[in-house]
Amino acid sequence: MKMFILGESADAESAATFDVANPATGDTVDSVPRGGREDARRAIDAAEDAFKVWSEKPSIERSRVLLKIAEHVRANVEDLARTLTQEQGKPLGESRSEVNSFANTCEYYAGLIGRERGAQTPFSTGEGFFIVTKRPLGVVGAILPWNFPVSLMGWKLGPGLAAGNTFVVKPASTTPLTDIKVANLLGKAGLPPGAVNIVTGPGGVVGEELLDNPKVAKIAFTGETATGKRIMEGSAKSIKRLTLELGGSDPMIVCDDADLELAVEGAAWGRFRNCGQSCTSVKRLFLFETIADGFVKNLVEKVKTIKVGNGLDGSTHMGPVHTNEQREKVESMVEDAEGRGAKDLVKGGRPEQKELANGNFYTPTILGDVDYEAQIAREECFGPALPIFIVKDLEEAIERANDTPYGLGSSVWTKNIERAYHAAERMQAGTTWVNSPPIARAEVPFGGFKQSGFGRELGIEGLDHYYETKSIQVLEYGKGKKWAFPIN
Ligand code: NAD
16 A cells, blocks of 8 residues: 555655554565655645635535545445454444544544534723734644544544645554545545655654644644653654643542442443554453452453454454553563462463464453552553452542553443542542543543643544634724833
């Protein structure tokens, strides 16, 4: 496959390429150009030219194009989902849902744009009035991770295009293929050439050019907290606008009055969907001591039924870990916890089936008696291993839950509304789900507290992050002059 610049497929100027591997088999799915700084510059220039055209379009036209994009994406869901499973590893059902969520986001912002209201407000001194308007920012560099390459591209393109911005997208090096396929559908939907460009290549080269280039007005980044720090530093040179959607170590608290059947399902869904590689995966489970034994027994039974395999096989529940490096990190966190006395409630590891031998598979793991100082309790575990902690009450659970530098998602499971509000108000996280696993919705703002980032994607707030606020102050003719120079 090729990159996508100025509405056309493009090779790297150097003609270099790199392979994209299937994490379930180790086979090469396809190769893509190894873009360099010169390719990123070409794409930025294309986006800058397209901005003049796209930002001038009436909002109703931008809205129509977004609806058309959603239509084309939905019409191609099977092909896109298959490619996504091949490059990322997730089961086909999850890939379909991810591709559809890209379309949902476009539809949501197509509906929102053109329906905002501004206001004309009189000055408090009575001399005139001011108007607050919104202007698109210009060229946005969208830097994507590999865990949700398509939906997270939608979280950026949906609001960004609706507001009139243009894009250079840099997908993660291991998941560029579905994004390129989506980009190829954009022209058919009426998006002007250059409004969205995709440049494949290393983060340290293509990504760094996006940070360095003064023509890029904003970086919309999703990825690890450590990379986010570099993005923030690099963006400082030209004071770029930033949204940072970073890592998380989300707590799930199950109270003694929760619907336990529902909560067991929620824990399994929340931890093992996408092979545990969601930013808002349930990464630490806190159980009230009075319900812990029964809950663990049912969760263990449930988790033992999870079928691990190639995502293209319709019977697979959980695919491989995305890369071997990622698998080794999970393994080392599990070993660290075991070394500190953790008990294997479900012993996971590399599966023995021959047909899985070439993939990065790691079977579901549940750990009990986990030390609060273990890496899996303190850092983000991006894979299918779940540590369980027993707490005596809600206060202890909240205190433990907040004891992390992260603050992305969280959940509380209880039938008592007062308890739910109490916990939601105190959990230091951008989102608290009540009796629900972590499901993002287009209309609900999403983002982090603390080192999980800042700015919001989705919702009306997401649109705001693609605008500059502009104030127009008007002195009303004939209202008298209340200023004079020199000032006495
Ligand atoms: P990553 O930080 O390794 O990479 C993200 C992107 O940054 C990639 O495209 C990479 O090439 C690029 N990059 C790397 N170095 C760069 C540099 N110096 N300059 C510019 N770009 C550079 O993250 P990942 O491993 O792909 O994704 C997993 C992480 O993303 C996890 O921590 C997860 O929690 C987080 N995540 C957060 C959210 C959220 O909304 N908060 C959503 C999904 C994933």
